[in-house]
Amino acid sequence: KAGVTQTPRYLIKTRGQQVTLSCSPISGHRSVSWYQQTPGQGLQFLFEYFSETQRNKGNFPGRFSGRQFSNSRSEMNVSTLELGDSALYLCASSSDSGYTFGSGTRLTVV
Amino acid sequence: AQSVTQLGSHVSVSEGALVLLRCNYSSSVPPYLFWYVQYPNQGLQLLLKYTSAATLVKGINGFEAEFKKSETSFHLTKPSAHMSDAAEYFCAVTRSNFGNEKLTFGTGTRLTIIP
Numbered sequence: 001k002a003g004v005t006q007t008p009r010y011l012i013k014t015r016g017q018q019v020t021l022s023c024s025p026i027s028g029h030r031s032v033s034w035y036q037q038t039p040g041q042g043l044q045f046l047f048e049y050f051s052e053t054q055r056n057k058g059n060f061p062g063r064f065s066g067r068q069f070s071n072s073r074s075e076m077n078v079s080t081l082e083l084g085d086s087a088l089y090l091c092a093s094s095s096d097s098g099y100t101f102g103s104g105t106r107l108t109v110v
Numbered sequence: 111a112q113s114v115t116q117l118g119s120h121v122s123v124s125e126g127a128l129v130l131l132r133c134n135y136s137s138s139v140p141p142y143l144f145w146y147v148q149y150p151n152q153g154l155q156l157l158l159k160y161t162s163a164a165t166l167v168k169g170i171n172g173f174e175a176e177f178k179k180s181e182t183s184f185h186l187t188k189p190s191a192h193m194s195d196a197a198e199y200f201c202a203v204t205r206s207n208f209g210n211e212k213l214t215f216g217t218g219t220r221l222t223i224i225p
Contacts, residue, residue, distance in 0.1 A: 006153075018206075031209030043200065045217040056212055090153055094209020098144070101154040 004102035009020045012108045018079040021105045025072050025093030032074040034066060037088040048072055083107045112137045112203045116216035129188040133201035136216065142201045143184045145175055154200065160184060161207050163207045193211045196223045
């Protein structure tokens with residue numbers, strides 16, 4: 001059974017640009033959530049999608065957005081990148097057996 | 111609101127010694143509790159989870175944790191540390207095991223194993 005796949009693994013962007021990250025959940029999992037991990041703030045919840053609908057949202061500015069497709073794959077987008085957006089972005093796929101995380105996308109903003 | 115406190119941002123133990131990583135939680139509803147491990151440049155790997163079925167939970171790699179409601183604790187232990195246990199460990203709490211509630215994480219404990 002394939003795990004949670006996040007692409008790309010590493011990304012370098014320039015301040016002011018936008019970026020899109022992708023997450024493919026475990027087959028059959030309909031819930032996908034996103035977390036940001038930084039040394040200063042730790043692991044923080046961004047948002048969660050279920051059946052193409054955003055069910056929960058964390059306390060992040062509107063520059064952070066996401067969506068989910070009919071096959072449960074999810075993307076998150078960050079517009080107008082700031083240096084502080086440099087982080088490891090983790091995606092979690094969920095079912096009634098809990099939460100499984102991908103390997104993350106390491107975003108560096110320069 | 112839910113929260114998790116991990117006591118000790120860094121813990122060092124000798125190889126073969128007992129590993130004890132502390133986690134205390136705060137929750138207004140019966141919690142679901144998790145321990146995850148993170149190796150450098152990797153995602154989070156689930157070690158074990160408490161979902162109210164049993165208070166002593168056994169996980170992978172010889173780890174276990176005991177849910178103590180009276181102490182609001184969910185400490186992680188391993189009888190004998192191995193060099194491969196060196197990593198960062200996160201305790202997390204949520205209100206549901208079905209993915210419809212966010213995980214709230216502690217700040218993490220970095221475990222170092224001394225040869």
